[in-house]
Amino acid sequence: MRLSLDDRARMLFEVVQEEYFARAKPAMKAAIQENTRALEEILDRMKQIPHYENSALLKPFCEMGDSTAVEIHQLGDAMEQPFMLFIMGMGKYGKSTLINALLRQKVAEMDFLPKTWKIDIFESHEVLNTAQVKRKDGTVQQLGVEECKALLKAEEDKQAASSREAGEEFRKQSAAYRSIEEKEELKKLIYDKMLYRSDIVEVRWPVQVNSLLKNFRLVDTPGLVQNLLGEVKVSIHEYYHKADGVIWMLDATTISARKSREMMDKLEQALSDVGGRTDNMIAVLNSIDKVRKSGGEEAVQSVTEQANHIFGDIFKQIVPLSAKEALDGLLTGDRELIERSGIIRLHQVIHSHFLPEAQRMQLVSKQVGLRNVCYQLGQEAAKYQTRLEQDLNTFIKGSEAFQENLNVLIQKIDKSNQHFFEKYISKVNRNIETKAELLFDYNEAAQQQSYLESSIFQLGWLKREVEKLRRKYAAMLQEFYDYHAPKAVFKEYVHLSIDKLPTNLRQEVQLQVDTQSFDFDASSLSFLSGAGMFVAGGLVLGPLGLVLAGIASVLGLAKWLAVKMKLSGLKQELHQTLVTIIEKMEAEMIDSLNSQLEDISNRIQGIRYTTFAELHGDIQDSEELLELLVELRSRMSSPDGDLHIKQLLIDLFQEGKQFEHSFITR
Template structure:
C-alpha cells in the first residue's frame, strides 16, 4: 500500500549512460567502497545500498518473488558467476547474430532474428536485485542508494534503457553526465541519448538532479573559466531535463571522504550535491515520495495496459486470420471435391462409350479367338491398357493438385512467434527447438497421396471374375458351328459384356471417388491440426478465445486508476481505514 511505501527510506536512483562514475559517486555518499567500481554496468540487476548497523548478510531477490540471504563473500561470488554466464552468452549470441545477418535480406527478418536470439538464447539471470547493508551515515539515515544498469547497447547496437524495468520504484534520481563530452558534436549525441533515456523511463523530470561528473578533468585542462563555460553549456543543453545541475568529481569526492579532507570534499562538489539532495528530496520527502509512488503505480498500470493491449490486438488479428484460413480451406475443399468428381466421371464416361462401341463391333470375334479369348476381351473390348494409362494420368493430375492444395493451405496455417523467420534461416539447433515456428506437415508425404496404379489394379480385379465366367460359359458351344453361335448366342454375350461394363464402371467410380475423398479429408484434418495447434502454442486453445478477450476487456486498470486528486492525508488514512476494516471483518 502507499502508506506502507511511505514508511520506507527514500529510494534515490543513480542513472548514467555508460561508465560515467556512478559507482564511485555512490561510494563517496556511502562513505566507503561498497559499490563495484571497476566493472562495466550490469544490465540484469540493481544494487540497493541501505543503512543497517551490525548486519552483514546480503539479500538476493529473484524474479520469482523469492529471496535468499548470503554473506558478502558468497553474494559477490554468486553475482560474479552470474555475470560470467551472461557475458559468455552475450558473446555467443552476438557472434551468431553477425553470422546469420549475412543470410537475411529484409529489416523485418533481421529484427526478428535479434529478438529471437535475445529471447531464446541470451542467458537471463534470475537475480533482479541485490540489497547490501552498509553502516549508517548521514545519507543512509534517510536514503537508500540504488545503482542501476543505465543506458546500454543491444545486440544491433541500438541504445536501450535497461533501468526502465525498475524506474517506477524511484523516489528521486541522480542522473550522471560526462563533463568532458559536453562540448562540440558529442553534446548532440549526449542530448539524443538523454532524450531517449528520459522517454524510456516515462518522461518525468521533476524529481531528477543532474550531475556533471569528471569536472576535475575540465578544471585541469582549462581552469575555472572552462568549468563555468561547461556549466553554461550544460544548462543550455540539458537544463529542461533537471531541477538543477551540479558539477562534481566523483573520483575526488571518494578520495576526500576516505582521507577526511574537508577542503577536497568542498572542491569536489560533494558538499553541493549533499545540499541539493536534502533541499530537493529530504525537506519534501513525504510529498516527493507520495508523488513518486503514485506516478510509479500509474506507470506500472499503464505499462500493463499497453502490454495487454498489444497482445490483445495480436490475439484478435491472429484469430481473425485463423477463421479466414478455416473458411478459405473449406471453400477450396468443396471446390476441389467437385472438380475431382467431375474429372473421374468424365474419364469413366468416355471409357464407357468406347467399350460399348467395342462390344457392338468386336463381340463376335470372341468365337474366333480360341487360344486368347480372355486377353481379347480384356485388351480389345474392355481396353485394359488404355484405361490403365488414363487412370494413371488422372491419378498423376489429382496427386499434383492434392499436393498443391495441401502445401498451400498448410504453409499458411502455421502461426509463428516470428512471422518473417523460417527454420532454414536458423543455424543454431537450440534456437530451432525453442522457436514455435514448426512447419510439421506443410508438405504431403509420399504416403499421404494416391500411389500411382492402386486404383487401376483394384478396378480391373473387379472384372477378372465376370470375364472368366463369360468365357467359361461359352465353352460347351465352341464345338458347334460358328454360324449357330453367332446367330443364337451373340446377343446374350453382348448383354453380359454390357452388364459387366456397368458393374465395373460403377465400382471403379466409387473406389476412385472414395480414395480421393479420403485423401482430401487427410489434408483437411492435417491442415486444421497445424492451424489449431500452432495457434494454441501462441495463445491457448481457440475454444478459449472469447474468455481471454472478456478477461482483457474487464481489466481497464490504468483507465480506472486515478491518484492525482488524492492528498497525502487521504492516501495514508484511506489505506489505514482499509487495514482497520480488514481487521474488523476478521474478528
C-alpha cells in the same frame, strides 16, 4: 485576535495536506492490493487455457504479467521504507565514486562498467557481513557479502559469455538472410534463445551508519547508454519508477553532448505517457576539477551556465562537483579538497530539496510507478492482442482458402474422371457393336472370357490407363498437400526461413514448425480392385454368364442361326455389364479419393490447430483469451492509485469536518 486571510489559508492548507497524506497512503496501498489481485486473477484464467505450458507467446506474456504483479506488490512494500535516492546517468560518469563520497566510505565498486541487470541499494545496517539478493519473482536470499560478490561475478561471466556467443552466432547466420524482417527475427531468435539473463534485480548492501542514510537509501543504477550484453540495453523508465528521488550525473567535460539531452527527452516522454513528472530530480555536474584545471573558475562558471541553459527545464538544481576530489578529501581528511569538491553543497541541496518534500515525493513516485508498470504491461498486452487477432484472422482465412482450393481440386478430379470414363465407355461400346459377333466363333468359355477381356472390354488397356490416372491423382494430391501444409503452420518467427538455421537453433523453434506427425504420402492411393474383378472372372458371373451359357447351348446350330437368335441379347447384356463395371469402378475411385482428401483435410487442419496452440493455447479458447486481454488492458490503463483533492474535500465535508467553523471564524 482574528487571523489574517493568508494565515487562515495557510492553516487550512496545512490541515488539508496533513489529511491528504494520512489518507493517500492507505488509498495507494489499497489500489496496489486491488490491482495485484485483479492482475493475478486475469493471469490465472489465462493459464487455464489448454496447452498453456507449451505456448510460445501466451506463456511468456503471462510470465511478464507475473513479474509486473510482483513489481506492483513491491511498490506497496516500498511505501514503508526510507526514501530511495537513485544515482543515475550515462555510462562511466562517476556514479560509484559519488556514492562512496556521499557515504564517506568505499562501498560501491569503482573503475568498472556498471552492470546492466540490477540495481545496488546501500542502506545502514548494524550487521555488515550479510547482503540481500532479490530476484525477479520477488524471492529474497540472504548471503554473506563475499558469497554475494562471487554469485554476482558468476552471473556477470555467464551473461558476458552468452553475449559473445550470441553476437558471433548472429554475425555467422545473418549472411544467409536478405530482408530486414528476416534479420530482425534472426537477431531476436538468437538473443532470446542464447543470451543468459540473470533473474537478480537488486542487491542490498549493508553500510555503516551514516548521516545521509538516516533519511535516505542510496541506489546505484546501470549505465544507461551502454551496450554491454550484446543487444541488451536499459531504458530509464525501467528503473525510474522505483526512485523517490534522482541525482542525475552529467559530465562537465562533455556537457554539450546530445546524448544526455536526448535521454532526458525520452524520459520525459515516457513519463508523460503515464502522467508522470521529473520534479524529483537534481543534477550533479561531475568532473568539474578537470574543467577548473584547464580554465579556472571562469571555465567552471561557463560550464555551469551552459548546463543550466541545456537542462534547467528538467533539474531543479545543478551542482558542480568533483566526486573524485570529494572522496579523496574524505578518505585523507583534506578539508580544503572537500570544500573545493562541491560535496558539502551537494549535501545541502539533497537535504533542502528532498527532505522537506520526502513524504509527497515518495507518495507521488509510487503513484507514478504504479501507472508506469501498469502502462508497460498494457502496451505489451496490446501488442500480444494484435498478434493474436492477426493469427486468428489468418486461421479463419486460411481455412476458407483451403476449402475453396479443395473444392477446385475435387471439381478438377471429377472432370478428369468424367473424361476418362466417357472415353472408355465409347471404346467398349464400339467394340460391342463391331466385335461381339465373334464370340460365337469360340466354343470354350475360357476362350470367350479371354476374348471379352482383351477385345471387348480391353482390360489390359484399362489397367494401364487406370494406373496412369492413379499416378496423376497421387501427384495432384501430394502437390496439393505440399502446397497447403506449410501455409497452415503458425510460427513465432513469421518471416524466418527455418531451413536456413543451423541444427541447434532449428531445434529451438521446431515445436512451432514440426509437421512430421502430419506427413502425407499420396503414393498409397489405390483404386485398382475394380479393374481386378475382371481378372477374378467377374464378367462370367451374373447376366453375362447366362448369356455365355446361352451361346454354348446353341453351338450345335448353324452359326448364322445362333447369331440371329442370341446376338441382340448378347450386346444388350454386354452394354449392361459395362454400366455395372463403370458404376463399381467410379464408386471405388470416388471412395478412395474422398478418403485421401479427407485425410489431407484432417492433416492440414491438424497442423493449423496444433501450431496455433503452440503459440496461443487452444484456439477454442481464443475468444476468451481476447476478452481477458481487453480486460487486462482496461485494468492497466486506469490503476486508480491517486487520491484527488476534490474527493478528499468531499470526504472531509461528509465526515463533518467544519473548516469554516474551525478556521474562518477563528
